[in-house]
Amino acid sequence: MTATLKAIGIGKRFGALAVLEGIDFDLSSSAAIGIVGPNGAGKSTLMAVLSGALVPSAGRIEMDGRDITELGAAERSGLGVMRTHQIPKPFLGLTVLENVLVGATHAGAAQGEAAYALALGALDTAGMRRLANRPAESLGLLDRKRLELARALATRPKILLLDEIGGGLTDAEAEELVQMIKGLRAEGIGIVWIEHIVHLLMQVVERLICVDAGRIIADGSPAAVMAHPDVVRAYMGGV
Amino acid sequence: MTMAVERWTAQSRAGVGGAALVLGALALAPMLIGPGIVDRLTALFIYVILAAMWNALAGYCGLVSIGQQLFFGLGAYATIRIAFAGVDPFLAMILGAVAVGVLAWPVSLFMLRLKGGEFSIGMWVLASIGQLCVKLDPMIQGETGSSLISLNAYGADLRRNLIYWGALAAMTCLLAALFALLRSREGLAIQAIRDNEEAATSLGVRPERTKRRLFVLAAFGIALAGALWLAQAVSFQPKSYFSVQWTAYMIFMVLVGGIGRFEGAILGAVLFFAVETFFAATGVWYLIGLGATAIVFSLYFPRGLWGAVAARTGVQLLPLGYRATNTET
Incomplete structure (x- = not known):
């Protein structure tokens, strides 16, 4: 069954500062959207609003027609809206397997053997099987990013929100990541991917949204959006 | 080979x-050992409860409270109050601890909004307020205090053994409850929050x-420890039961034994008990020694004794974690 996440007129203000204004889009679990924009455009705030970490100041978020604007991150994750963090946030005192089990037994709502199967499957998908018993504190950056992804996968997400997961990786590592995300796509998980590294995005998404100063300035096929004059101006500056 | 998850080894x-054998032997011990040792072992069981509860909060959930003496004092006070109303003193101990657990629920509503150091200090402030409130009760007569006189209805030997068995049963049940909680999915959540x-x-x-939930469980456990301490000491003075020294002991036991390790808190309590048994008579130097040891451990052995043993040998006697097998592809 396809799930649909809808953002309707989303705005977010911190005091007098408007970080997001009038954001509208919708996404089905059979699609992949990339979100680009210069630094400070409001991308991470958008991610936080979609995942439930922040409550929007205006607008509505719907999942399959149900208004979920008031639901916190924990409740949304149970409905299948799952995010990864730009800076990985592993549970350092737990092993890799235990990190993933947190997701499987909570948002994933699985118990006992079912939870183990879910967690082990997520570790396999993320290429972390060999590291299952390692303490999370011993992992390097790439493995921490993989763990972030594995934990999210173990929750059986319908829509996965990826926040700059490609940053700081070598080309080969990034390529591996792209293949992994393509695999998730093929399994019917909807992807919203915020990324600075545009050529990575282009390999996965069929739709691109460009955000600048808290507004959507272009939305469409990746090639069309990258050629859009407003997008060129936002990135390159000029008149 | 397919990967699997195992917990018991x-x-x-x-x-x-x-552990079951040791507990069984301890249950029979009063028939074999002298009254002085029975009293000392009762104190040890109470220390184990205190250490395990503080470790559950701080070591597993990151809730570092320095006001747990609040629940220790309230447990003793509630027991006296309930016994005073004509209830059997042993039943009053249980009811008193339950009452403190119930009270901890609304307390948690506002205290758990505080983070980190604010929570730690806030709990201490609350403990002082608790002490002042208890002193307002005319029955306690300010700092003069009161006693659990109805215990006199029991003969000296029977009373000593009942308190011993009560402490042993309380320790066993609380450790078992904590073990079950930390092994469940709730245990994963607790550590993830930390x-x-x-x-x-x-x-x-x-x-x-x-x-x-964890806060309430710890409050109940520590209140039961306070009630047991009262049963053994008989007299109640607010100043000594609400003293921050109780939390200092908990911190000492957990730091030395191994914070965030189930076995560590128990080991820490046994060590503290041994140190107290042999050095308490040296007075001030004993306290200085305790403080110095805690500082040395937190600087040079932050994982505590059990942490160091477990890291070196991989030994785990009480399995809380999860291990994957066949991780090689």
């Missing part, structure tokens, strides 16, 4: 079996609810 089965509350929330953990 031969070693941990032996560990739990060994390590990163935001990430835990995004994975579906509800931090408020999870912390509240």
Whole structure:
């Protein structure tokens, strides 16, 4: 069954500062959207609003027609809206397997053997099987990013929100990541991917949204959006 | 080979079996040992409860409270109050601890909104307020205090043994409850909150609810310890029961034994008990020694004794974690 996440007129203000204004889009679990924009455009705030970490100041978020604007991150994750963090946030005192089990037994709502199967499957998908018993504190950056992804996968997400997961990786590592995300796509998980590294995005998404100063300035096929004059101006500056 | 998850190992089965044997032997001990040793062992069981409860809060959930003497004092006070109303003193101990657990629920509503150091100090402030409120009760007569006089209805030997068995049973039940909690999915949530509350929330953990349950369990356990201490000491003075020294002992036991390790808190309590038995007579130097030891441990052995042993040997007697097998592809 396809799930649909809808953002309707989303705005977010911190005091007098408007970080997001009038954001509208919708996404089905059979699609992949990339979100680009210069630094400070409001991308991470958008991610936080979609995942439930922040409550929007205006607008509505719907999942399959149900208004979920008031639901916190924990409740949304149970409905299948799952995010990864730009800076990985592993549970350092737990092993890799235990990190993933947190997701499987909570948002994933699985118990006992079912939870183990879910967690082990997520570790396999993320290429972390060999590291299952390692303490999370011993992992390097790439493995921490993989763990972030594995934990999210173990929750059986319908829509996965990826926040700059490609940053700081070598080309080969990034390529591996792209293949992994393509695999998730093929399994019917909807992807919203915020990324600075545009050529990575282009390999996965069929739709691109460009955000600048808290507004959507272009939305469409990746090639069309990258050629859009407003997008060129936002990135390159000029008149 | 397909990967699987295992929790029990031969070693941990032996560990739990060994623990059951020790507990069985302790249950029979009053028939064999002298009254002085029975009293000392009762104190040890109370220390184990205190250490295990503080470790559950601080070591597993990151809730570092320096006001747990609040629940220790309230447990003793509630016992006296209930016994005073004509209830059997042993029943009053249980009811008193339950009453404190119930009270801890609304307390948690506002205290758990505080983070880190604010929570720690806030709990201490609350403990002082608790002490002042208890002193307002005319029955307690300010700092003069009161006693659990109705215990006199029991003969000296019977009373000593009942308190001993009560403490042993309380320790066993509380450790078992904590073990079951930490092994369940709630245990994963508790540790995830400790390590990163935001990430835990995004994975579906509800931090408020999870912390509240643990906070209430710890309050109940420490209140029961306070009630047992009262039963042994008979007299109650607010100043000594609400003293921050109780939390200092808990911190000492957990730091030295191994914070965030189930076995560590128990080991720490046994060590503290041994040090107290041999050095308490040296007065001030004993306290200075305790403080110095705690500082040395937190600087040079932050994982505590059990942490160091476990890191070196991989030994785990009480299996709380999960291990994957066949991780090689």
